[in-house]
Amino acid sequence: MKGNILTIMRKELARFFKDPRLVITTLILPGLMIYAVYSFMGDGLSTQFSTPDEYVYRVDAVNPSNHIKEYLKLVDFVDMGEVSSYDEGIERLNSNESDLLVVFPQDFDKAISIYSSGKAPNVEMFFNSAQIASAEAYTNMTNILNAFESSISNRFDINNSGREYDLATEKDTTSQVFSMMLPMLLMVFLFSGCMSVAPESIAGEKERGTIATLLVTPVKRSEIAIGKILSISFISLLSGISSFLGTMSSLPKLMGMSAEGMDASAYGVSDYALLLAVILSTILVIVSIISIISAFAKTVKEANTTVLPLMIIVMLIGITSMFGQGAPSEAIWYLAPLYNSVQCMTAIFAFSYSTVNIITTLCVNVSISIVLLIVLAKMFSSEKIMFSK
Amino acid sequence: MNEVLRAEGLKKTFRLSSKQQKIERTKKRKKIAVNGVSFTAYEGEIFGLLGPNGAGKTTTLRMISTLIRPDKGDIIVAGSSAVKEPWEVRAKIGFLTSELKLEDFFTPNYMYDFFSALHGVDEKVRDSRKKRLFEKFGIDKFAEVKIANLSTGMKQKLSLVVSIVHDPSIIIFDEPTNGLDVITARAVTDFLLELKAEGKTIIVSTHIFSLVEKICDRVGIIIGGEMIRCGRTVDIMGDLSLEDRFFEIYRETVGDAE
Ligand SMILES: Nc1ncnc2c1ncn2[C@@H]1O[C@H](COP(=O)(O)OP(=O)(O)OP(=O)(O)O)[C@@H](O)[C@H]1O
Ligand SMILES: [Mg+2]
Numbered sequence: 119m120k121g122n123i124l125t126i127m128r129k130e131l132a133r134f135f136k137d138p139r140l141v142i143t144t145l146i147l148p149g150l151m152i153y154a155v156y157s158f159m160g161d162g163l164s165t166q167f168s169t170p171d172e173y174v175y176r177v178d179a180v181n182p183s184n185h186i187k188e189y190l191k192l193v194d195f196v197d198m199g200e201v202s203s204y205d206e207g208i209e210r211l212n213s214n215e216s217d218l219l220v221v222f223p224q225d226f227d228k229a230i231s232i233y234s235s236g237k238a239p240n241v242e243m244f245f246n247s248a249q250i251a252s253a254e255a256y257t258n259m260t261n262i263l264n265a266f267e268s269s270i271s272n273r274f275d276i277n278n279s280g281r282e283y284d285l286a287t288e289k290d291t292t293s294q295v296f297s298m299m300l301p302m303l304l305m306v307f308l309f310s311g312c313m314s315v316a317p318e319s320i321a322g323e324k325e326r327g328t329i330a331t332l333l334v335t336p337v338k339r340s341e342i343a344i345g346k347i348l349s350i351s352f353i354s355l356l357s358g359i360s361s362f363l364g365t366m367s368s369l370p371k372l373m374g375m376s377a378e379g380m381d382a383s384a385y386g387v388s389d390y391a392l393l394l395a396v397i398l399s400t401i402l403v404i405v406s407i408i409s410i411i412s413a414f415a416k417t418v419k420e421a422n423t424t425v426l427p428l429m430i431i432v433m434l435i436g437i438t439s440m441f442g443q444g445a446p447s448e449a450i451w452y453l454a455p456l457y458n459s460v461q462c463m464t465a466i467f468a469f470s471y472s473t474v475n476i477i478t479t480l481c482v483n484v485s486i487s488i489v490l491l492i493v494l495a496k497m498f499s500s501e502k503i504m505f506s507k
Numbered sequence: 508m509n510e511v512l513r514a515e516g517l518k519k520t521f522r523l524s525s526k527q528q529k530i531e532r533t534k535k536r537k538k539i540a541v542n543g544v545s546f547t548a549y550e551g552e553i554f555g556l557l558g559p560n561g562a563g564k565t566t567t568l569r570m571i572s573t574l575i576r577p578d579k580g581d582i583i584v585a586g587s588s589a590v591k592e593p594w595e596v597r598a599k600i601g602f603l604t605s606e607l608k609l610e611d612f613f614t615p616n617y618m619y620d621f622f623s624a625l626h627g628v629d630e631k632v633r634d635s636r637k638k639r640l641f642e643k644f645g646i647d648k649f650a651e652v653k654i655a656n657l658s659t660g661m662k663q664k665l666s667l668v669v670s671i672v673h674d675p676s677i678i679i680f681d682e683p684t685n686g687l688d689v690i691t692a693r694a695v696t697d698f699l700l701e702l703k704a705e706g707k708t709i710i711v712s713t714h715i716f717s718l719v720e721k722i723c724d725r726v727g728i729i730i731g732g733e734m735i736r737c738g739r740t741v742d743i744m745g746d747l748s749l750e751d752r753f754f755e756i757y758r759e760t761v762g763d764a765e
Contacts, residue, residue, distance in 0.1 A: 125624040133612055327608035331669075334572055334607065335625045336598040501575040 122337045126345025130319060134353055144314045144357045148307070152364035157371045175255035176215070178207045181222040185230065189266050196258065211244060217255040219244040230270060293384065295369070297467035301460045302436030303365055304358065304397065309432050311357030312404050316350050317421035320412035324504065339498040343409075343491050351398075351405045358397065385467075392476055393466050399483035400459040404432075406490035413497045416506060432456060439464040445471075452478040455486050509550035511677060511708040512571070516580035517544040519566050540566040542732040545580075548677075548710055548725075553703050555723030555740070556712040557753070563732040564712035565604060568681050571710070572602035584677060598626070601671040604681035605663075611655035615646050615665050618654065619672060626673035633672070640668045644694065660691050667695065678702060678709045684718065696722055716750040728753065730760050 134140050177198040179186075190196050198220075201207045207219035221242040223229065229239040241263060245256040323329040332342060385393075408425055415421035435457050439445075445465035452458040458479040465471035497503045519541040528534065541563040548554040556564045570577045571584070573593035581588050587595035609618050616637075623633040641647040644664040649657055657665065663686065671678060683699070684692035699709055699722055713719060719726050719740060726749075727737040735756055736743055744752050 121627070122625055125621065129613075129621050132617070133610070137612065323610075326610070327606050328610045330574065331607040331609060331622075331666075332625075334574060334597055334602045335622065336594050337625050338594065505575065 122341040123345045123348070126337070126342060127349045130346060130349035131352070133319075134315065134349075140315075144311065144353065145360050148311070148357060149360035149362075149364035152361055153368045156365065156368035161371065169251050169254055173251065175217045175251065175258065177218045177220060177255060177259065178210055178216045179220045179222060180204055180207055181224055181226060182220075183222050183226045185227050185270075186222075186263070186266060189269075190262070193262065196255075196262070208244065211246060211252075214249065217245070217249070217252045218259055220259065293468050297464045298440050299369065300365070300467055301439040301463035302433065304362065304463060305400070305432050305436040305456070305460060306429075307361035307365075308354060308358045308397065308401055309404055309408075309429055311361070312350060312354040312401065312408050313422070313425055313429065314357065315353045316405060316408040317412045317415070317418045317425065319346055319350055320409050321415040321421035322418045324413070324415075325417045329498075329504065333498065333504065338495075340491070340495040342498055343495040347402070347405050347409055347487075347491060347494070350409065351401045354401050354405060355398070358401070389466055389469075392471065393463065395480060396459055396462045396466070396476065399480050399487070400456070402487035403455050403459075403483050403490075406487050406494065410490060410494055410497065413494060413503060436460055445475075447472060447475070449475055449478050451475075453482055455483060458482060508552075510547055511550045511585055512548040512710070513583045514544060514546050514567070514571065514580070515582070517541050517567060517570055517577045517582070518579035519563075519570060519575065520578055540732055541570070541577075543580075544727075544729065544732070544734045546727045546734060546737050548708050550708055551703060551706045552724040553699060553709045553711065553722050555719040555726040556710065556729055557714065557716070557719050557726050557749075558712075558729035559714060559757075562729040564714075564729055565681050566732075567729070568602070568604065568679055568710070568712055571596075572600060572604075572679055573597055574602075598673070599675055600677045600679055601673070601675040602679045602681075603667050603670040603683060605685065607666060607670070609654050609662070609666060609669060612653065614651050614653060615641070615657070615668075616650040618665070618669055622669050623672045628673055636672070636674065640671075643698070644668060660687050663687060664691065664695075676707050678707055680709070680711045682713055683711055684713070684715070716748070716753065720744075720749050728756060730757060735760050 134144075174195050174197050177196055178201045179198050180201055180203065182198060182200050187198060190198055199216075201210065201219070204219075204221055207216070207221070210216045211219050221244070223239045223241070226239055226241070243256055243259060246252040247256075320329075323332075333339075407428065408421075411424050411428070412418075412421040415424055438457065439460050445461040445468070451461060452475045458475075462471065462476050462479045465475070518539070521538045521540055523531065523533070523536060523538050527538075528536075531538065544563070544567055546554070556567060558564050566575070569575045571582050571589060573589050573596050576590060581590045582596075583589075584596045585599050587599065589596045613621070619637050619641075620633065623637075628636075638647075641650060644667070646661065646665055646668065649661060654662060654665065667680070667683065670680075680699070683695050687695065696718065699711070703709055703722075711718075711723070723740050725738060726740045726743060728735045728743070740749070743749075747755070
């Protein structure tokens with residue numbers, strides 16, 4: 119009877135959606151939290167290790183060179199002033215009144231105009247690498263002086279014509295970052311989404327004695343199992359989507375990239391369709407596993423503590439996407455559940471998937487879910503499991 | 508007399524966990540909860556299972572309602588075997604026991620409809636039946652209150668109503684008046700008599716003598732997992748009150764054992 123499965127699903131979903139607490143904690147908060155945390159981390163990382171864009175470096179110079187002063191007019195982020203002696207400059211640097219001290223040799227301008235061979239004049243720069251602004255000022259000034267140097271004795275230029283030299287496209291950047299990060303994150307999201315519903319729905323009903331009421335009705339045990347697994351999967355999917363959206367919108371910030379550098383629209387409809395198929399089959403596997411653990415447990419708490427080690431295993435499997443040369447291509451790897459999902463996602467994000475491997479994964483996942491479903495139904499009919507005290 | 512339900516040599520052994528061993532103050536790993544219980548219930552009668560705490564009443568009723576399987580023996584419920592075709596039995600009976608709970612989160616109305624749907628009750632029939640039962644037990648005023656917020660008695664009445672959403676012809680109630688105040692308990696016993704008048708077969712378990720005297724046509728006395736006496740209530744009582752007769756039997760049995 120399809121009717122019973124629907125009735126059970128409707129009740130499970132009503133239990134979830136009519137409870138604002140559950141909806142907020144499993145659907146809304148994960149996405150929001152991930153967005154907030156990642157954006158915050160991203161912002162934090164970039165502000166901690168760099169000065170604001172409009173910052174102007176305070177540079178002191180002993181014997182400032184007029185040539186360099188002229189040259190510095192081309193950039194707007196260096197303000198060079200004169201100090202009378204090395205000692206005064208060091209003192210100002212130490213008291214953080216300046217970011218950089220440049221000591222030019224006397225008659226530097228004259229020396230460079232007649233320089234041909236022999237000992238080149240030496241410019242010294244003093245800075246404090248513990249100060250971000252000072253370290254940046256040093257790097258920038260070094261670049262400026264190097265550029266100046268090559269401008270006065272130009273033999274050849276590198277990449278100096280304003281053309282686009284970096285051939286990495288948006289697609290490449292996106293695929294590299296996504297295929298590394300997302301499979302692991304997705305697995306964890308799907309898993310934690312399921313963890314917030316399945317133990318409550320199965321171990322909770324057992325703990326509270328409400329499943330026994332269901333078991334004295336003529337409903338088949340397999341119908342109860344299917345109804346529960348489908349509704350838990352649906353909620354896990356929504357929860358996973360929430361976390362996914364939170365990640366997608368904050369990942370560029372986290373990775374310190376401009377939003378244009380990474381764009382989820384690099385993937386086509388078929389990529390997303392495959393991804394969705396892999397995700398759905400993965401959810402079925404995860405939900406079945408957690409449901410079986412929950413059915414064994416006597417309480418929700420016990421279910422949660424038993425599931426936790428599994429969560430760690432899933433994270434470890436997820437991390438495999440970050441190492442090695444991308445997804446393996448031999449089909450045999452795709453017979454291992456969970457691992458196959460991670461590798462499929464990696465391959466899809468890297469635009470390098472093989473249809474055979476994805477189909478293998480889908481078949482493996484669906485068959486495993488069906489077997490686990492039968493096990494769950496058997497467990498529902500076992501008095502030892504359902505009424506153990 | 509039409510035979511409706513027949514229990515044949517029921518036996519059930521539980522394995523005790525170490526925690527239970529402590530509670531029961533025993534070193535034995537196994538507990539024989541029910542040992543060779545047989546009885547028959549006939550159409551349109553109320554059959555009582557009478558026994559002290561731990562006698563095995565609930566265990567017997569759980570075997571009949573297919574929640575647990577007997578180690579030995581079987582129960583034939585209106586022609587269906589509880590061991591071989593439990594789903595058939597489940598459709599024929601209504602079972603009430605304190606360990607079957609309703610989900611706190613939902614309202615009486617929702618739970619009633621949910622179980623009606625699982626029993627495949629037509630919606631029109633469901634609505635008229637629900638109206639009648641809710642009114643009878645005063646649940647109508649609380650129909651939209653979350654079950655978590657109902658009083659214990661109201662919850663028990665709701666459980667009773669939910670257990671018979673499908674209007675079963677065989678009704679199995681485990682201690683139906685336990686924990687109810689006298690007024691509600693009276694409403695429940697009156698209801699049982701009404702159901703009997705409709706021709707339904709009812710099996711109740713209890714340790715209350717007056718309840719058996721008042722409503723049970725026949726009674727089985729269970730002590731220590733064994734059916735010690737079984738027959739018409741008036742025959743078993745003889746010229747004594749049921750209470751006096753019970754203690755006579757109890758002394759004989761427990762005296763024998765020791
Ligand atoms: N799941 C179980 N595991 C272990 N022992 C059990 C289990 N269920 C019941 N028992 C034991 O079986 C015996 C009979 O229990 P049962 O609940 O059938 O008694 P009862 O006649 O209903 O008693 P009461 O009047 O207290 O409800 C008791 O000693 C009980 O401890
Ligand atoms: Mg009992």
